[in-house]
Amino acid sequence: MQGMGQFQQILWAVNVAVGVVLLALLIARKKFRAFPAFTGYLLLNLSQAVAFYFATRRWGYASRNMWLFGWSSQAVVTLARALAVAELCRNMLARYHGVWGLAWRVLCGSAMLVILYSGFAGRRRWELAFPALDRSLELSIAAVIVILLLFVRYYEVVADPVDRSLAVGLCLYSCFGAVNNTILDRYLYSYQELWIILGMLSFLASLMVWTWALRSPQSVSRREEALLAPGIYESLAPQINLRLRTLNDRLSQFWNSESPRR
Amino acid sequence: MNLSMFFFIGVVAILLLLLAWALRGPEKLREPQPILNGLQEAGRRHVNFLPPIQQALGKTDYEYLSRRAPKALVRRVQRERQGIALNYLSALRVDFKDLLRMASMIARLSPQLAAMQEFERLRLSIKFAWRYETIRMMLWAGLAPLPQLNGLSELLSALSVRMETAVKEMGEHAALAAKLASSLDGHDIDAAL
Numbered sequence: 001m002q003g004m005g006q007f008q009q010i011l012w013a014v015n016v017a018v019g020v021v022l023l024a025l026l027i028a029r030k031k032f033r034a035f036p037a038f039t040g041y042l043l044l045n046l047s048q049a050v051a052f053y054f055a056t057r058r059w060g061y062a063s064r065n066m067w068l069f070g071w072s073s074q075a076v077v078t079l080a081r082a083l084a085v086a087e088l089c090r091n092m093l094a095r096y097h098g099v100w101g102l103a104w105r106v107l108c109g110s111a112m113l114v115i116l117y118s119g120f121a122g123r124r125r126w127e128l129a130f131p132a133l134d135r136s137l138e139l140s141i142a143a144v145i146v147i148l149l150l151f152v153r154y155y156e157v158v159a160d161p162v163d164r165s166l167a168v169g170l171c172l173y174s175c176f177g178a179v180n181n182t183i184l185d186r187y188l189y190s191y192q193e194l195w196i197i198l199g200m201l202s203f204l205a206s207l208m209v210w211t212w213a214l215r216s217p218q219s220v221s222r223r224e225e226a227l228l229a230p231g232i233y234e235s236l237a238p239q240i241n242l243r244l245r246t247l248n249d250r251l252s253q254f255w256n257s258e259s260p261r262r
Numbered sequence: 263m264n265l266s267m268f269f270f271i272g273v274v275a276i277l278l279l280l281l282a283w284a285l286r287g288p289e290k291l292r293e294p295q296p297i298l299n300g301l302q303e304a305g306r307r308h309v310n311f312l313p314p315i316q317q318a319l320g321k322t323d324y325e326y327l328s329r330r331a332p333k334a335l336v337r338r339v340q341r342e343r344q345g346i347a348l349n350y351l352s353a354l355r356v357d358f359k360d361l362l363r364m365a366s367m368i369a370r371l372s373p374q375l376a377a378m379q380e381f382e383r384l385r386l387s388i389k390f391a392w393r394y395e396t397i398r399m400m401l402w403a404g405l406a407p408l409p410q411l412n413g414l415s416e417l418l419s420a421l422s423v424r425m426e427t428a429v430k431e432m433g434e435h436a437a438l439a440a441k442l443a444s445s446l447d448g449h450d451i452d453a454a455l
Contacts, residue, residue: 096370096371097372097373097374098369098370098371098372098373098374098375099369099370099375101374101375102375102377102380105377118270118273121266121269121270135270139270139273139274139277142274142277143277145281146277146280146281146284149281149284149285150280150284152284153283153284153286154366154384155366155369155370156363156366156367156370157370164285168281168285171277171281175274175277175278175281178270178273178274179270179271179274182266182267182270182271183267185266185267186264186267225370225371226371227371227372227373228368228371228372228373230372230373230374232368232372233368233369233372233373233374233375233376234376236365236368237365237368237369237376237379237383238379240361240364240365240368240383241365241379241382241383241386243361244358244361244362244365244383244386244387244390245386247354247357247358247361247390248386248389248390248393250354251351251354251390251393251394251397252393
């Protein structure tokens with residue numbers, strides 16, 4: 001491809017090959033049924049890579065058209081990734097109706113807050129608008145996955161190892177994407193080439209994590225949990241919180257010997 | 263590096279730390295009690311050890327010892343008192359964790375959660391964890407002042423009365439707990455605990 005270094009070309013080819021293997025695994029193991037949005041994201045990603053090849057041949061690597069094409073297709077792929085993350089959240093928590101009811105509100109709220117805050121915190125230059133938007137989305141995706149895994153830990157939810165690995169791969173890729181875009185924001189053109197190589201490398205690492213997670217032929221089971229009768233939570237939760245508060249009070253007495261003894 | 267760069271890289275670093283923490287294996291405490299025993303006993307197990315703790319931390323005993331015994335013995339006693347305080351702290355923590363696990367299990371299997379109750383529990387957990395670690399470090403380093411430990415016996419007496427009252431109240435909810443246990447099959451309870 002015109003203007004692309006040899007190492008970059010090799011990386012591009014390896015990424016496409018591993019992506020195809022992963023997609024084949026998803027189809028062969030019939031796991032695309034459990035992860036339709038994730039499968040769609042991978043398909044879009046591969047399509048973007050192929051389209052990128054033809055676009056480079058037509059417009060050249062460093063053209064304005066290529067820049068616009070690159071960022072607009074990136075926006076579509078990032079949104080597809082956000083959908084894959086939403087699917088993952090649902091897969092992991094939707095069996096637990098109460099937890100899911102609370103979690104999706106917290107997750108959506110956190111995502112919006114991160115997008116807004118990183119939008120305000122970034123530099124305001126028109127040529128950086130796309131990287132800044134991409135960074136906001138990456139950060140919010142990473143934040144949502146981290147909060148999801150915190151929910152899983154806090155409520156001691158038994159998570160499927162495949163779900164966990166997909167979440168880790170998505171989170172690491174988003175974290176890296178956010179850092180990469182931040183450095184691009186600072187050094188712009190001098191960093192552009194390295195930015196692309198690092199982005200490809202981090203995506204390759206995530207592809208490896210996902211391929212490893214999906215290698216086993218075991219199907220993913222989503223057993224519905226037997227829920228408690230309504231009313232039990234309402235009566236027990238305040239009692240348990242009261243007891244927790246009492247234990248905290250005991251600790252407070254340790255903490256502050258000067259506080260009045262009760 | 264400019265401020266925005268610091269901000270974004272800092273946020274990513276925090277996210278990665280939280281990710282690592284969230285992926286960590288569950289903490290290994292002692293074997294949990296069955297749910298019904300857990301509900302009635304949680305938060306009061308250490309009450310059984312109150313009399314020896316009270317005696318060990320008694321102010322008069324220590325003062326008497328300080329006047330009569332050699333310094334080496336006084337130091338040894340002080341170390342042992344420190345150990346008792348640390349053990350008591352650990353017992354509080356075990357009780358706290360048991361309650362949290364029970365609350366998590368109930369929340370997980372409930373059709374609807376009250377956000378206020380959940381955030382309150384999260385707030386209490388963070389507060390407890392922070393204080394527990396600080397006090398433990400202070401006690402371990404010998405930085406906790408002696409009057410604090412001397413006051414512990416009075417504190418324990420007062421709190422044991424409060425705990426007995428609270429436990430009595432909890433007993434009224436035993437019927438609800440039985441209902442809870444019957445709503446679950448054995449496998450779910452084992453998996454949850």
